[in-house]
Amino acid sequence: MSFFKLKNSFLISIFAIFTGAVFLLPQANALASSTDGTIDSSYKYAWSENAGWVDFGVSGGNIHISDSVLTGYAYGENIGWISLNCSNETSCATADYKVSNNGSGILSGYAWSENAGWINFAPSGGGVTINSSGEFLGYAYGENIGWVVFNCATTSSCGTADYKVKTDWRPQSARPACNNAIDDDGDSKIDYSPDPGCSSLEDTNETDPDGGGGILGSINGGGTAPEPKFQIISPDGTISYPKEETVPVPAVTPIMENRATETIPQTASVSQAMETVSKAVGAIVPDFLKPKPKTEPPQEPPLEEIVSESLPVFAGNWKLLDDKKVAMFALAPLPKEIISLADKFPELGKTFAKVGITNMSDLQKLKNAKFVLPGISKEVGISGGIGIPISSLTNAQKELIPSEIVFAKAGDLIDYKISLAITDDGKPEQRISVIAGKPLDLAIKADKPVKNIKGYLTIKKIEREMGSRNVPASSLLGSAIVAVLGINHSSDDKIEIEQKFLISEFEYQDEDKDGIYTAQITSPLVHGEYEIISIMEYKDISLGKKELRLVTVIDPEGYIYEKNGNKETRVPEAKVSLLQKDARSGNFELWPAKDYQQVNPQKTDKSGNYSFLVPEGIYRLDVSAEGYYVFEGKEFAVEEGRGVHENIALKPKSWWRSLFGLLFK
Amino acid sequence: MNKRIFIIAIIGILIIGNVYFALKVNSLSGELAELKKEISIFKKNDKVITFSKLFIDNVLKSGKEVDFDTRLKLENAVRDIKDDELLAQWNKFTKSQTESDAQNEVKNLLDLLMKKIQ
Numbered sequence: 153m154s155f156f157k158l159k160n161s162f163l164i165s166i167f168a169i170f171t172g173a174v175f176l177l178p179q180a181n182a183l184a185s186s187t188d189g190t191i192d193s194s195y196k197y198a199w200s201e202n203a204g205w206v207d208f209g210v211s212g213g214n215i216h217i218s219d220s221v222l223t224g225y226a227y228g229e230n231i232g233w234i235s236l237n238c239s240n241e242t243s244c245a246t247a248d249y250k251v252s253n254n255g256s257g258i259l260s261g262y263a264w265s266e267n268a269g270w271i272n273f274a275p276s277g278g279g280v281t282i283n284s285s286g287e288f289l290g291y292a293y294g295e296n297i298g299w300v301v302f303n304c305a306t307t308s309s310c311g312t313a314d315y316k317v318k319t320d321w322r323p324q325s326a327r328p329a330c331n332n333a334i335d336d337d338g339d340s341k342i343d344y345s346p347d348p349g350c351s352s353l354e355d356t357n358e359t360d361p362d363g364g365g366g367i368l369g370s371i372n373g374g375g376t377a378p379e380p381k382f383q384i385i386s387p388d389g390t391i392s393y394p395k396e397e398t399v400p401v402p403a404v405t406p407i408m409e410n411r412a413t414e415t416i417p418q419t420a421s422v423s424q425a426m427e428t429v430s431k432a433v434g435a436i437v438p439d440f441l442k443p444k445p446k447t448e449p450p451q452e453p454p455l456e457e458i459v460s461e462s463l464p465v466f467a468g469n470w471k472l473l474d475d476k477k478v479a480m481f482a483l484a485p486l487p488k489e490i491i492s493l494a495d496k497f498p499e500l501g502k503t504f505a506k507v508g509i510t511n512m513s514d515l516q517k518l519k520n521a522k523f524v525l526p527g528i529s530k531e532v533g534i535s536g537g538i539g540i541p542i543s544s545l546t547n548a549q550k551e552l553i554p555s556e557i558v559f560a561k562a563g564d565l566i567d568y569k570i571s572l573a574i575t576d577d578g579k580p581e582q583r584i585s586v587i588a589g590k591p592l593d594l595a596i597k598a599d600k601p602v603k604n605i606k607g608y609l610t611i612k613k614i615e616r617e618m619g620s621r622n623v624p625a626s627s628l629l630g631s632a633i634v635a636v637l638g639i640n641h642s643s644d645d646k647i648e649i650e651q652k653f654l655i656s657e658f659e660y661q662d663e664d665k666d667g668i669y670t671a672q673i674t675s676p677l678v679h680g681e682y683e684i685i686s687i688m689e690y691k692d693i694s695l696g697k698k699e700l701r702l703v704t705v706i707d708p709e710g711y712i713y714e715k716n717g718n719k720e721t722r723v724p725e726a727k728v729s730l731l732q733k734d735a736r737s738g739n740f741e742l743w744p745a746k747d748y749q750q751v752n753p754q755k756t757d758k759s760g761n762y763s764f765l766v767p768e769g770i771y772r773l774d775v776s777a778e779g780y781y782v783f784e785g786k787e788f789a790v791e792e793g794r795g796v797h798e799n800i801a802l803k804p805k806s807w808w809r810s811l812f813g814l815l816f817k
Numbered sequence: 818m819n820k821r822i823f824i825i826a827i828i829g830i831l832i833i834g835n836v837y838f839a840l841k842v843n844s845l846s847g848e849l850a851e852l853k854k855e856i857s858i859f860k861k862n863d864k865v866i867t868f869s870k871l872f873i874d875n876v877l878k879s880g881k882e883v884d885f886d887t888r889l890k891l892e893n894a895v896r897d898i899k900d901d902e903l904l905a906q907w908n909k910f911t912k913s914q915t916e917s918d919a920q921n922e923v924k925n926l927l928d929l930l931m932k933k934i935q
Contacts, residue, residue: 267897296893455896459888463911468882470916472923 185353187331189217189286189321197315198288199304203268203297204229208317217282217321219333222251222259231268231297238264255333257282257323269295269454284326288317295454330355484512489580493572496554497525500572518574525582527559527567540565542595542668550666555599558686558702560584560592562765563748570702583703586675587763587795594684595670596660596700601691605660605669611653612681612703660686679708710797711760712775714804722760723802726777729753730796733770733787740772740787764796775800861898862934868894869930877923903929 196209206228208215215224215236223237236251238244251273252261258281260274271294273280278291280302288302302317304310324332330350335342336358337349344350349360464470485491486509494501500523504510509517542561545553553559560568568584575581586592596605655676660669676682684702712728713720730752731740743766745752754762773785773796780802790796871894875887883891895907910926913919 455889455892459885459892465911465913465919466876466883466888468880470919472877472919474920 186320186322186327187219187333189319191215192286192318192320195287195316195318198226198292198300198302198317199313199315200228200294200297200300203231203294203300205315206231206234206300217253217319219255219324220253222253226263228265228268228297231265234263234265234268234271236263253282255324257284263292265294268297271295271297271300282319282321282323284323286319286322288319295456328354328356329358486511486515487578487580490515490518490574492556493525493580496557500525512578515574515578523572525557525570525572527561527569542670543664547666550597550668553595553597553668555597556688556698556700557596558582558684558700559595560586560702560704561595562586562590562592565748566765566767581703582701583705585705585707585795587765587797588675588677588679588706588709590675590763590765590795591672592675592704593670593672594660594686594702595668596686596688597668598688600695602669603689603691605686605688607658607660607671607673608685608687609655609658609673609676609704610683610685611655612683655682675704676706679706681705707795707797709761709763710799712756712762712777712800712802713760714780715801720801722756722758723777723780724756724758724760726756726760726762726775726780726802727753728756728762728800729774730764730766731772731774732766733772743771762797766790766796771796773798773800775802777802779806780804858935861900864894864898865903865930865933868898869927872926872930898933900933903933 191209191213193209196207198206198208200206206226207213208226210225210227213225213227215222215226221237223239225236225240226234228234235241238247238249247264249262249264249270251259251263253259258274258279260279263271263273265271271292272278273292275291275293278293278299280288280290280292282288289306290302291306292300292302294300301307304313304315324334329336330344330347331353333342335347337347337360339347339349339358339360341347341358343358344353344355347358347360349355349358465472486494486504490504494504503523507517508514557570560570562568568586570582570584573581573583594607598605656673658671658673660671662669673684682704684704686700686702688698688700690696690698712723712726714723715721730743730745732743733740743752743764745764748765748767750764752764754764756762768790770787770789772787773783775783775785781804783800783802785798785800788798868891871891875891876883895904898904906922906926906929910919910922913922
């Protein structure tokens with residue numbers, strides 16, 4: 153039991169020590185006196201109309217007020233730290249400033265704020281004082297923040313906002329004679345304890361002992377009896393000491409006198425003990441727990457001096473941003489590829505001019521626009537919507553074909569339209585849309601004699617309806633190739649190397665030696681984006697090689713289906729007829745597919761697929777299948793060289809299948 | 818016996834409470850530090866933009882001499898950002914002795930201002 157008691161006491165002691173230490177630590181800096189004052193924790197704000205509240209009791213500010221000087225920092229909510237003394241950052245060698253105190257509470261000198269500049273504590277029309285209650289009064293003046301008010305009473309505004317800065321420092325005149333830093337009795341000894349006339353800091357008389365008697369004198373070994381220590385503390389904290397004649401010495405017994413003399417030194421020793429304890433606690437606190445001393449950057453000269461310096465850069469004679477470079481950016485010409493296209497297709501050039509596309513900054517307008525380059529037949533002046541075989545073109549017509557453009561045809565009679573778009577990097581991209589598995593005739597007119605023209609069909613992007621995924625390379629005869637690509641590469645130049653999935657490789661031929669090279673390929677079966685890359689190798693080695701790119705979009709074929717709830721069932725063996733509207737009679741007639749190497753009507757395959765590739769015109773689709781109602785489609789227009797591949801739903805004849813479809817719609 | 822249990826319980830509660838609050842203070846001070854950091858970033862961005870606007874309006878777009886008050890505002894604004902690199906670049910620009918130097922330094926200054934916005 154006694155062990156447990158001991159253990160309990162030990163634990164409680166440890167707890168008490170820690171709790172005590174915790175409470176003592178923050179107060180270590182708060183110990184102060186009427187000669188070395190600190191700022192009251194309740195009344196610590198001054199007000200500036202331009203800088204807001206200025207906190208003189210801010211944590212870490214450590215302001216001390218002595219009879220001669222103020223040290224430490226205040227903190228303005230909008231201007232940051234304000235140093236009251238150059239000794240704060242040991243910068244007195246650079247800029248010697250401080251806020252001085254004449255001992256009577258009249259302040260003068262300057263404080264410094266990095267953000268607000270100098271603050272004058274004794275400006276004309278203002279000035280700051282500390283009264284006998286330790287309250288700051290009056291105004292300081294900041295060169296950049298204007299007046300700083302230290303007490304609401306100064307501006308009679310305490311009814312609105314009750315604020316002031318208050319300290320426990322007291323003017324010398326308000327302190328006891330033995331604590332006023334004045335040699336009151338002229339014995340060259342000042343205050344307690346050097347002056348033998350002082351028995352404590354609160355002693356109000358410095359007069360030296362004369363060795364005379366008196367009651368206390370006899371008790372204290374012959375010294376002059378100290379004055380009775382009557383202290384009047386008013387509610388506002390003012391400490392005053394009654395005059396000798398107003399407070400009669402009570403006729404008390406020596407024992408009572410003795411008690412009175414003992415009381416005050418005891419008080420002083422408690423505060424000294426507290427200081428000792430706080431120092432001791434401070435000594436055992438590790439360095440890393442102590443607040444870091446503030447390091448201020450070296451003082452710069454006041455801003456006015458910096459700004460008043462005459463600098464050519466602000467004289468207004470120089471152009472700070474180079475006009476030429478700005479003009480080069482804003483008025484940059486169109487990319488040479490686009491200029492070249494506009495030259496080759498005069499109609500395109502005219503369109504650019506009409507819509508105001510003249511320089512690089514106008515390219516943005518092209519981003520959302522779609523241009524269509526005419527097919528080869530139209531380019532040589534053949535109208536009517538039906539193409540013509542290249543072999544049938546006259547020499548004059550062949551001369552009109554633009555060089556270095558890949559034209560695409562389906563058979564001899566259908567020209568594919570080439571649409572023109574501008575890529576994100578401002579380059580023109582030509583693209584055509586074709587139907588899967590159809591023959592594709594390509595033609596290029598070389599601008600200069602070529603040794604050969606090789607073509608590569610490569611994959612650009614393939615997307616399936618069931619999510620985006622790559623088609624297995626094996627199914628596409630995929631094999632990595634290193635294609636030598638680029639525009640106008642010289643033979644010796646190191647040219648761009650690109651790695652792509654090659655589907656097929658082919659060579660253009662010019663059998664009739666007319667300078668127009670042709671090749672026939674079959675468009676891929678899987679819909680997606682492909683690229684036909686044609687590389688011309690010039691006979692003149694100095695010209696090197698030239699690449700031409702044509703993006704080829706493979707549209708999926710159309711299909712015939714029956715709707716079963718949310719699902720679709722493909723209908724094989726359906727008869728799909730394409731009817732063309734006769735421009736004269738307005739009647740629909742079966743489109744002559746044989747002329748275009750195709751079949752009409754078509755029978756859908758196992759997947760219900762069909763497709764037609766037709767010249768421009770107005771068409772209609774009719775579909776019939778066993779067990780289904782006949783479908784008669786609406787008329788639709790086809791632009792030049794586009795496929796017909798609509799997905800058509802058939803209605804079953806049996807009522808229960810229709811009902812099933814409706815129920816699960 | 819009851820008294821002993823009571824004292825143990827009190828001490829236990831105090832210890833647990835201390836540990837709990839210490840952990841809480843630790844975690845909250847971490848959050849507070851993060852928030853303070855974010856706020857300081859916002860404040861800095863705001864100051865950089867304010868200075869940039871002041872600089873573009875009063876120096877780059879001004880075809881005349883920049884007056885004392887405007888320069889004082891600019892100096893205060895650039896110092897208010899409290900960024901040594903920016904202040905050094907500003908000083909380089911203001912101390913330019915030739916037009917081409919000034920053109921180069923103003924580009925560097927604008928570049929740096931944009932980079933300082935986080």
